[in-house]
Amino acid sequence: MTNQQTWIGKSVHRVDAPAKLKGEPVYMTDRPLENPCFGRVLRSRYPHARILRIDTAKASALPGVICVLTHKDVPGLNGFGIVIPDQPVLCFDKVRMMGDALALVAAETPEIAAAALDLIEVDYEPLPIVDDALAAIMPGSPLVHETGNIHLRTVIRRGEVAQAFAEAAVVVDHVYFTPRQAHMFLETEGGVGQLMPNGELHIWCPAQAAFRDRLQVARLLGWDPERIREYSSPSGGAFGGKDELTVQHYLALLALHTGGRPVKIHLSREESTVAGIKRHPFMVQMRTAAAADGTFLAQEAFVVADTGAYASLGGPVLNLAIEHIGGVYRFPSLNVEGYCVYTNNGISGAFRGFGVPQVLVALESNIDEIARRLGRDPLDLRRQNLIQRGDLSAIGNPMTTGVGNQAVLEALENSPTWKERTAKKAAVTDPWKRRGVGIGLCMQGLGLGKGIPDYGAAVIELLPGGKFKVGISIQEIGTGNQTAYAQFAAEALGCDVADVEVIQGDTGYSADAGTVTATRSVFTGGKAIQITAEKMVALLRSTGAESYAAAYAVARERGLETKVRGSFAWPEADEEIPGAFGLPHHIYGYGAQAALVEVDTLTGEVQVLEVASVVDTGKSINPMGVEGQSEGGVAQGVGLALMEDTVVREGRFLNANMSNYIIPTAGDVPKVETFIVEVHEEKGPSGAKGMGEVPIVPTMPAIFGAIYDAVGVQMFRAPATPERVYMAMMGDPSATEDTPALRARIAEGRRAGLAAQLHQTEGEGYAQPKGPEDEEA
Amino acid sequence: MLLSEMKVVAPGSLTEALRWLEEHQDRARPLAGATDAMVRVKEGQWRSPIWVEIRRLPELQRMDQADGWVTVGAAVTYGRLLRSELMAQTAPLLAAAARDVGSVQIQAMGTLGGNLGTASPAGDTIPPLFALEAEVGLCSRGGGERWVPVESFFLGPGRTVRRPDELITAVRFAPQAPGERWKWQKLGLRGAQAISMVSLALRLQPGFARVAFGAVGPTVLRARKCEAWLSQAEAFDLATVRSIAQMAWKEVAPISDVRASAAYRQQMACALLERGLREVLAV
C-alpha cells in the first residue's frame, strides 16, 4: 500500500476508552439484572477419586434454593473441550482434578447458593494420583483417563542428527523447567444465562470463541445452536484463559431451570485459579550442536508438557512448541520427541505464547552457552544462523512469507539497551549488586496452522446518516482490536473512525470469524473488514448517491439490503509436517528483546531495569496499541521469568489467591522501549501480520541471559526466584536438578514414550466440527 | 455458620467497646482496619459472631510524646504513621516499616494495633517495635490498663497474651536517639505488596545495637548475639560486618512454606543484616 492512508498506521485513541474510564457497565459481569438468581459450582474435594454417590436432597430442600443439578441433568453430551470433549460438564464416575465440577446450584442469594453447596453429599473413593508429567509417561503410573496418560505424542526427525552431533565442535545439553503460569486476568470468569421469552437461550460471558462456545453448549444441551446466542465481548482480560468454556456450560444448564430468570455466576479468585486453565508447565531436555565456525548443526529435544486432567488445547500447545524448537535459526538436522500428558495437576490450556516461551528459553539459553564456548558475541552468533526468506525452518517448513528476522536483529543491535550495555552495566551503585544484559529472539506462528479451518468474516451495516455498524465475532479482550477494526473500516469506507460502531462477540449479529487467539485477530478482522467494505462501497456506487447518508436513503427507498457480509480463508502452507497436526504455520511474527538486570548477590533478588522490545508487525495499524501490547507482554514475561508459578502439590493448589500468587506490580516491571519493525506481509491486511503474543516470548531468555551475564549462573528453572538465584550463586546442590538420576528418568521416559501404544494415533482426532458460516449462500 | 449470622457493632467509646468484649468474651473480636480480618473471614476462619468495630474510637487515635514515652494509639493507621512528623523524629524505623505494609489502600485502613493483634510473625511493624523495646497497652473493664513488653506479648503465630475481655489500646516506646543509625529491610517475592520472607529492624548507636527479625520464627525474634557483638565492635570493616551478620544464622528458626525454604530464610537473615549494616555504615 503506497497511497496515503488516513487511519491505518495512526495512533488513534482507543474507541472503548471513555466508557471504560467512566466505569460504565461495559463488562458482562456488571450487567444490571432484573430479578436475578445466583449460581455456584460444586468443585471436587480430591484431585483424583471415584465418585460413589452424589446426594442433593438436603441442598434442594434448603429454602431459597431454586435448583440443584448433577450429571443426570446434562441432556446432551456430558463433555467439553476445544479439541476433544474429554472434560465432563458435571462429573459422574470420577474426578481428576480439584477444579472438577460435580453439581450446580441456583439460589435466591449467593450466600444461599454457597450454603447449598455445603449440603450436597458426595462420597468419594480417593485414587492414587499422578502429579509429575514425566512419571505419567511411565508404565504403571496411575491413569488419569482409561485411554492412557499420553494425550499426544509428536515426533519429528530431519536430517542426519547422529552424524551432526558427532561432527560438532560444541554440544550443549541441559534440562529446563517452566512454571504453571496463571493468566490472572482481573475479571474472573463469570456471566449471565437466561432463557428468553422467545425460547432462545442467551449467554452473556466474556470469552474468546463465541461460535465455538455456542457449538459446545449446543452439544451438551442437545440443542440447535441457532437457538443459543452468546454475547462475549468485552472481557476484563483473557490472555488465552477464556479460550475454553469457562462458565457458559454452567450458565446454560442452570438457565434451563430458573423459570426464565437470569442466573449469574462469577467465580471467586480462588475458584478461578483452581478450575481455570493455566500455562502448560514444560520440561525440556535440549541438546544443541554447533560447528567451530558457529554454524548450528543439529537440535535434539525431549519435551514433556503437563496438560493436567484434560486435553483442552494441550495437543496444539505441544505442537506449536515443537514447531518453534529451533527458533529463528537454521538447523539442518532435528530430532524432537514431544509428549503432552495427563496428570491430576489442574488443567492447562491456551496462554499467550502457546508453548513457545517454554521451549524458547531452552533454545536461547543453549545458544548463549555455545557463544561463550566459542568465544563469540551472542548477537553475532545469532545473526550468522538466522533463517532467511526461502530457507527451511528447523521442522522443515519453507519460509516463503515475510521474514522479519534480519530487521528485528538490527533494531535490537541498535537499541540503547544493547548498544550502551557496557556503560549501563558499569552504572551499578551498591558494591553487592551486579548488572548484566541478555537477549532473546523469537518468531511466533500466526493463525491456527495447517489443516485447521481458519477464516474470517464480518458484516457492515449502513445506518441512517451514513454511519456504520461493523460486526465481527472476534472479541475485545483488551488488546485494542476494536479500535483497529474501526480504523480498518474507516480507511476502507472513507469515513471517520467516529462514524463506525464495532459490535464484537455477538453470535446473533455477525458471522463466525473464529477466536481471539493465535495472534490472529488483527489479521483476521482486518482482512474480513476490508473484503466486506468493498461490498459496502459497491452498494454506495449502485445507489448512485454521493454520500453514505444519501445512499442510505436511496437504499431504503429501493428496498436494498443495507447490511453486507464478507469472508475469507486464511492463507496456509502448501505442505503439512507429517505426524504433527496443525503444522506448519505459514506466516510468522518476529520479535527480539534485550534485558538489563541487576542482581543482588546477597539475596538473589533480580530487578529488571530495562527491556528493549523489538516487534515486527508487518504494518502497525495503531502504533500506540502495538507499544501497549509490547509493554504488557514484557510485564507478563517478567512474571514468568522471575515470580509466577501456580504451585500444585499432590494435585492441590497452594497459592490460589493473589496474596500468594505473585504477579508484577508497577515497581517490578522495567522501563520498556519498543522498536517497531515493519516487514510488509503481502498476504496481510494493509501488510499487517499480528504481534499480540510475540512480546512475551523473548523476555524469559533475555532475563536468564542477563542473569548469567551479571553473576555467571545459568538458571534452568523458571521462575528464577530470589531463592533459586541465590542457591545457584552459592553452588548449593539443591540448585542442580540435572542429576544422573534425572537423566536416567528422562532416558526411561523417552523409551516408554516411544514404546507406548497410543489410543489415538498421532495427528488424528483433531478435526474440528466447524466451518465458515455460509451466510451468503 | 453463615456470614449473615455475624454481627458488627460500632461502639462510640472505649468503655462501650470494652463492655462488648467483657460480655461476650470469645464470641467477640475487635475489628480495626479489617485488612487481615476480612481476608480470614472470607477464607472461613475467624468467624466471630460479634465484631466490635474500634477503628474510629477517639481513645485509640493518640500519637504523642510525654515523660520519655512516645505513645501511639492502637487505631492509628499505617498511613498516619508514615506521614507523621512525630514519627519521623522519634521512630523513623517504625515509619519506614509502615511504608512497606501492603499498599497505600491498605495503609489507609490498617492499624498498628491490628498488626499486633493479628500476631503474624511476618507483620511488618513488629520487628521495629521489638527493636524499640516497645510496650503494648492492654485495657479491660475489670482489670484496667496494663503494659506488656512487646517481646512478652506474642505467644506464637496468631497468639498473644491479650485476654478476650481486653483491647489493645496503644503502644509506647522511648524515642530513637537523634543521629542513631537505623535500617528497615524486607525481602519479599516482589517489590511491593509482598508478604515478607524475611524482614529486619536494625538500630545502631555507639555501644548499643538492636536487631530484630521477622518471618523467621514463630514470633518476631531479637538476635541478641548479633546485638552484643555489634555493641562491642570497635570498628566496622567489611570483615567484621560479615562475621557478625553470619551469626544471625544461629539466632533464627524459620520454617519452609510456599514462599521460601527454611534454609534460604536462614541465609537471608544473615544477608539482610549484612546488607543493612553495609548500607548504614557505608562499608
Add this chain to the structure above:
Amino acid sequence: MKVTVAVNGTYYTREVEPRLLLSDFLRHELGLTGTHVGCEHGVCGACTVLVDGQAVRSCLTFAVQMDGAAVTTVEGLTPAEGELHPLQEAFREAHGLQCGFCTAGFLMTLVPYLAEHPNPSEAEIREALSGNICRCTGYQNIVKAVQLAAAKGGGR
C-alpha cells in the same frame, strides 16, 4: 443494620446485613458497577474507592463501617454527561488502559495521590501505583498518564 453513606454526593440510607462488603454494597445495592472486584483479598486494588477522601479497598471493608462516611466511586469522577475528568482524559490520551477492568481502581488511587503530590517523579508514581495490579499494560502507559495529568495540573 442501618447505614447512612454519602456516595458521590448523594445520601443513601439502607438496611444492610452486617457482613455486606462495601464493594458489594456499591455494586449490588446501588448498582455502581464501575467499582470492580478482582481478588477479594485486598491485593489487586480494582475495588479502590475513596472514603472521606482516602483511597481504600472496598472489598476489605464492611458497609456498616462506612456509616456517616463520604464515599466516592469512579462514577463520581465524571464531571458531566459526555465529559471526562482530567485524569480520565490523561488515561485516554496516554493509552493507560487495555482491558480496562483495573482502571477504576487506578483512577481512585490516583485522585488523592495527585492532590497530595502534584509533581511526582516516575519512581514515586510507580510506588504509588504498586497497590494496584494491572495484567495488560505493563504499567508504562499508566505512569505516562499520571505524568500527563500532573503536567496539566495535578489531575484535579
